[in-house]
Amino acid sequence: MTKKNNTAPHHHGNLREALINAGLELLETGGTQALTLRKCAALAGVSHAAPANHFNGLISLKVAIMARGHFMFTEAMQQANAQAETSPWNQLNATCEAYITFARTHKTLFHLMFQSGCEELEGADKQSMSENQQACEASYGTLQQVCLPFEHTGNNALNTETMVWSLVHGYAMLFADKDCAMQDVPEFSEILPRLKLK
Amino acid sequence: MTKKNNTAPHHHGNLREALINAGLELLETGGTQALTLRKCAALAGVSHAAPANHFNGLISLKVAIMARGHFMFTEAMQQANAQAETSPWNQLNATCEAYITFARTHKTLFHLMFQSGCEELEGADKQSMSENQQACEASYGTLQQVCLPFEHTGNNALNTETMVWSLVHGYAMLFADKDCAMQDVPEFSEILPRLKLK
DNA sequence: AAGTAATATTGACAGTGTCAATATAAGCAT
């Protein structure tokens, strides 16, 4: 039963990844409505019921896509870190900017990644859930690391993380599409310095 | 065509409100999945296609429900204001607590109210859209007012509003269900004081 | 080479949003 690593094992190749890719594409082009098991199957060139062999229903595919989203998210933030100057504040600022840029660039995916409450995800299979949990921890870990230098007297790390995460996440959620904003919104770089960090 | 104000005008009475109520009930009991035109119609005791006379499709019903949600939201924040001490900081704190409590109490509705990007809402009818816009402005206005006293040298009001809104909204979105949190989350009252407000 | 497990297909079913055609009832003019 153990798959050989490199070669395509079965009928399709590896359908699981293909379906996730198809789902990502549908999500970005057609919005949440377009993310459909049957459309994914069609895009991957298989029959409408083929996904059932890899995902325990639509919810599992969604969770798997969320996992992929969090990996992309982590990569984006880490790349921003790598390119930013190494001072703690520059690292934090670059990470937040990447956070917001990701939300703007992958609006639908970002919403999917964060919209779902816990109980909505029940029923997803173990593999998807595990992948998603790992990916979530990776993305949160990135933010956590850039917050760490700001741990000081009276400000424990958890408190600072939570504050920064809430601020950047709220900003990203509320103002990801500028068209929706009721008025002109100040840049995040004007807001972040108003946290008491040190 | 003008309706008399008090008496039920037609077959059902006023089906529009009944459908919104049904939608709210379905949302709270059965989650996002349960919000369905046909289920709303059944709950209101009409045929499956009756809603078409009041809503331009499912999206319009959703927008109307979002509007109702924002009205409830505004009421909750204003009630908290009324009960809190009148100092600016107490007012702000109470409003934020009410914000978070609403997100926790009406989790699914809260997500619906804020999840949808602009373009997903396209196609909703004018009445629903107008109601929702008014309700959004009302709820934002409440937050805006409690931020106003903190306008000071160098901090314009818009900047402060945006900061506070982002922080409380991010916190509410991320930690509305504690079960999902990766770790224990500090109370919001420990975070709010770390904004540079004055 | 044969057998077994994994994978994909086909067909079916209930549920969904939406549309067109029809029926019913309310409000208004005469």
Place this chain on the structure above:
DNA sequence: ATGCTTATATTGACACTGTCAATATTACTT
């Protein structure tokens, strides 16, 4: 009051969706 017009509700249909059971096909193991 009577008839007309408009608003509202019903019925039936259609395509699309997720999901399941039965079957077929392929890959891996022995």
